Amino acid sequence: MKTLPSPDCAEWLLAFDFDGTLSSPEMTPPVPDEFFKIIRELRDSHHTLWGINTGRSLLHTVEGMQQADFPFLPDYIIGREREIYTPNNYGRWLPVKEWNKQCDKAHVKLFRKHKRLLKSLREWVEAETSADWGLQADEPAGMVASSLEEMDAIVAKIDQETVDTEHLCYQRNAIYLRFSHENYHKGSALAEVGRLMGVSSERTFAIGDSYNDLDMLDTSIAGYLACPANACDEVKSLIADCGGYVASADAGLGTVEALSAIFSTSQKNTDGGN
Ligand SMILES: [Mg+2]
Structure with a gap:
């Protein structure tokens, strides 16, 4: 195609x-x-x-x-x-290298910097909610909740815990949430x-x-x-x-x-x- x-x-x-x-x-x-x-x-x-x-x-x-x-x-x-791809003449999807590399690098650095905070949020999510941490194998920080209400409560907790956290934000889509760098x-x-x-x-x-x-x-x-x-x-x-x-x-x-x-x-x- x-x-x-x-x-x-x-x-x-x-x-x-x-x-x-x-x-x-x-x-x-x-x-x-x-x-x-x-x-x-x-x-x-x-x-x-x-x-x-x-x-x-x-x-x-x-x-x-x-x-x-x-x-x-x-x-x-x-x-x-956040990752950009364009198709070549054969319909094969190729990454926009410069942007995607820069984006990957920023996320590796971000997750390393906030490793402890993400670990404690993960422990809270696993102990207090029935959400599943980890959206995909290559997704270091994301989760899926069991209901919209549960995700509302998780988001409230994250907002409270990350008030002064540099560059860390999240993308929410209904019951899904993925942590990300605020610039991407x-x-x-x-x-x-x-x-x-x-x-x-x-x-x-x-x-x-x-x-x-x-x-x-x-x-x-x-x-x-x-x-x-x-x-x-x-x-x-x-x-x-x-x-x-x-x-x-x-x-x-x-x-x-x-x-x-x-x-x-x-x-x-x-x-x-x-
Ligand atoms: Mg949508």
Whole structure:
């Protein structure tokens, strides 16, 4: 599988969270056909590049795209909220080396520095909650809770314990949590994609539904913001407060609705303003 033919000069950058935004297991197909139709149209009418900005690892994202039967590849993937990958001419995903190396290095240093604190948080989580520490084999600091309420309590504890902790933050997506460096998140990674692809933040669109999307749902990162109807309350109020588009449909259909509203696809070659 390949990407759509590249535009001569990219003018817009689109960023989509995957789970709950582009894709929903409750829908058949999980990513609606209309999404791929509008992406093709926007490639021609607005010279857009598009990608997935997700908490999933690269491998898990590729699996998700296969399950959702993508007809063509995105132009980039941001995995684990921070690592950037682009496809080569054969559709093979390659890391953006400079950024990913810098990101890895910062995390190794961060986790080494806060080893003791992470150990004590792990002990507390394992003794006091039924959350599982460790998202993946190569994930030194993350967990999955048994319920949203349990994750609310874990987050409250982490906030209390890390008030003065330098550079350590976390990305939460419903019952999932991953510790990370404050400089590497969906927002900074998307800004880097914009820099690499030569598209300004004013011409960047981002849509997401959960806490780990908050860093990219920022007007300094993307001039056009949206969320689907199923977004968590914090995301919905943020989008409403900054004049973004809160869709009335869930997940992929909400994403199509937001793209249609923002880019007014019936009027070709407009500047995309609404
Ligand atoms: Mg999501």
